[in-house]
Amino acid sequence: MTVDSGNETPAPKVPAKDPWELPDVSGLVVGVLGGTGPQGRGLAYRLAKAGQQVIIGSRAADRARATADRLGLGVQGADNTETARRSDVVIVAVPWEGHGETLEALRGELAGKLVVDCVNPLGFDKQGAYALKPEEGSAAQQAAALLPESRVTAAFHHLSAVTLEDPEVESIDTDVLVLGDSRADTDLVQALAARIPGIRGVFAGRLRGAHQVEALVANLISVNRRYKAHAGLRLTDV
């Protein structure tokens, strides 16, 4: 099989919707679970800077509020439960180790919400990073299994927290791969990603294809070591 295989499918009978025609998400409240960690903090900072209303969630509300105060930009802090309840879109940026437990406890609050999983299950040994394969297939599929009443997508895996948090970096040279089973939901997450200057949100398949996108972070870590870089990803010809 080659990368062209998808082009063998017959043309659809109705003209396809323009894939770059994305909804206006500027009015949505975005919660970031694990928002006190580097990845969550970096995403909160960038989205708030772009004008999004952001709530940082943490197990401890006071830690979340302290991080929110440091970020400024109107960012608020709350415990995970309140963050989930008050947000339209909830980004999951908790460590893989606490992923299942955190989401299971929030099942009620996350019902009906758009959940964006950006967790990368990785292990480390003397040879560097390697991908872990969750029983459900991926972290995102674990989220979908634990949150049957939520709309689960996956995105924001490959962003460098160092770059996200660096106020000197005006524009981030990377694409965000967005995965999910509902077009309306992935369109919305693509639009959210595109709020950050330099970033495009690109649809990259159904949730069942999330494992390799999560796991690719292990390779990017190897790239970063070899090239002393904070590598990002761009899709060409798109």
Add this chain to the structure above:
Amino acid sequence: MTVDSGNETPAPKVPAKDPWELPDVSGLVVGVLGGTGPQGRGLAYRLAKAGQQVIIGSRAADRARATADRLGLGVQGADNTETARRSDVVIVAVPWEGHGETLEALRGELAGKLVVDCVNPLGFDKQGAYALKPEEGSAAQQAAALLPESRVTAAFHHLSAVTLEDPEVESIDTDVLVLGDSRADTDLVQALAARIPGIRGVFAGRLRGAHQVEALVANLISVNRRYKAHAGLRLTDV
């Protein structure tokens, strides 16, 4: 874990070798197993056009020779056995279905050779492409298990055969991710990839990280469908 985790490792005691200092591979003979398929044919065409001596391998020598004659550029054709024996570097571009069997039969001829696996184990159903997970972890790791006396690497997974074969395309806007456990071998494959105008060969980790690189082709197929593209991949900040 975030993509920055690799940067936490302590600095090495000796200055690191420049990762872009790559060997001269212009004198190496490159065999392409499965060279009559679109991917193999496209790679053979591009490498020969760059001045590399290329032998196309196929189960049937006459089919290989017919393809080689059509390509011109000094490309030769032979059966897989002779191709393996006469080549310094052997690119494996056979269908996943015949991968293990083909390699097992060539164990002797491939001993000591540099093998570059570019096979993507994929399945297809009504929802599109999905990744298959070989028992050994990946196609490349299966090759390594079957060829204990060869130097096995993985590369060239994400190139569009349509683009490779299009004579109108002068430069290919993509990076080739190269994986392997020996620096000398991955350097050599990176140099080979860089023979093709537009392409950079970028080290992307050990062979154990090959599954997600192979599997990502399923996502690129989704991208190609949605955006009517022949998507490639670039690493930024590298």
